[in-house]
Amino acid sequence: MSESRAAIGVDIGGTKVKGGIVSSKGALHSRVEHDTDVHAGTKSIIATVHELLERSGELGVAIGCIGVGAAGFIDSRSGTVIFAANLVYDDPKVAEALKARFGLPVVVDNDANAATWGEKIFGTAQGAANLALLTIGTGIGSGFIVNGELLRGATGAGAEMGHTIVDPSGPLCGCGLKGCFEQLAAGRAIARLAREGVTENPESAIMGFASSVEDISARDVARAAAGFDETACRVLRRAGQALGVGMSNVVNIFDPEVIVLGGGIIKVGEPYLGPARDQLVKMTMSQRRRPVRVDVTSLGAESGIIGAAALAFDQAA
């Protein structure tokens, strides 16, 4: 009955480590979340797995494998963290450490790769051999499946669409480049454009939601746009058009069956996603391409956990 065993999926970033017990059908049965110990990434993962193994014992669920999705550059063959921007790993050989501790097969991959694999196995992109995932939060994470396999690159440092340059005169990014896609289309861009917008139009409804100009968030802008505030709508339109430019680039490079969108910012909805889709339709028409399906993730905020488990089922079990 090995095929009915569950997996533990873990999703670790610079602030939170989340994990769950995931059935072989992709159902999330139990879920834990803690603050990441930013000086001990591997310890944070081990504590989470330990807690979930105890829970599985209480629930009477057999665990067959462990999957981890981690922010950063990962060598997935050895399950080693090569580079993580916001987190120190006490032991970069995460897969080895987990195998030694728990005696179960382990897969460790980039978090966006895990989420992308989750969409293919359990999510909205089931069965697609060529697909793209864009996770839009403060920045933009991305994952790509080409000919049925994850694109990881020669050193595990691929699939960083968020850092492709789409405007060389654009704002400076934390990665050192100027005009990265994520600086123009994600949460940080919405906040920056809104700060500029309310400076020009102080009467904008955005200031009814934000405590100060410096603290304006994408959510404040979305709320103001829901009331048809002109500045807020303009800001979301500009960021949405930039998302459309990035999706246009994804289509020209990957020609995917579907682009899956995830991340907190997509909840902003039509004032942001509408202009992005319009930009993409314009592009596919002018290049005489087949229309591209754009879907919102069906795994939601848990796509990282479920995706890590999906990778473990496919590559470790």
Next chain:
Amino acid sequence: MSESRAAIGVDIGGTKVKGGIVSSKGALHSRVEHDTDVHAGTKSIIATVHELLERSGELGVAIGCIGVGAAGFIDSRSGTVIFAANLVYDDPKVAEALKARFGLPVVVDNDANAATWGEKIFGTAQGAANLALLTIGTGIGSGFIVNGELLRGATGAGAEMGHTIVDPSGPLCGCGLKGCFEQLAAGRAIARLAREGVTENPESAIMGFASSVEDISARDVARAAAGFDETACRVLRRAGQALGVGMSNVVNIFDPEVIVLGGGIIKVGEPYLGPARDQLVKMTMSQRRRPVRVDVTSLGAESGIIGAAALAFDQAA
């Protein structure tokens, strides 16, 4: 002795159809070139293959398979042309037509894909599982190998890096988009920037090589730059930096072992390639990436013919 049989490789574009007999070691034994009949692409290919088969008979070389690289969107599974911008195909089912006519196994793929495969099998990127090719002529063609396989996309319309947007306020492209990579970094960009440059600086040495401002070619600019003409050097530096931006995007997306550069414009040399490499080094350092190898094609102008034959050896024979 089937492994020692040769292949016929054909490379067809909007102006020329080129072909050759290629040995199983990648040596080009015989070569023909004709103007393309732009209203009868398939007829042009058939005439070329016919001529080469006759030659192979005279040479006493056994032909085992046929490979065709064609400009446009190609469904490589069926060997059918989906869309070609500069050429009408009298019969879009090219592979079927060639099989019926010559009774040999046939592969038809995009010309840049064929050239990319050629670099992996016989060229400078031998053995690489992840590589990128940029062919820089009037525009930019591209090909990518991911996990050892060509990236073709769901409909054969992928790997069009030349049409990714790198500056939304840039010049209009023939594909209908604004600020495409190829509009900023390739031959057409060099000519456009040079026209602007000599209008500002009519004393530039560029005008000693061009018959009129309208007729300035990338070669005229390269000649003037060889004599250290300031305007010419500035033009090539700007186009080279744009090439560097595109290579930076390739690295962020694909993390390839090597980027192979081909096409007529790379002959311009250091005044153009130097700034591109500088841009790439800046990018890999600021993102703390491993340095990326950038090579010039070792198959030269015949990479399309040799690549088409390489695909035939691997996928048809």
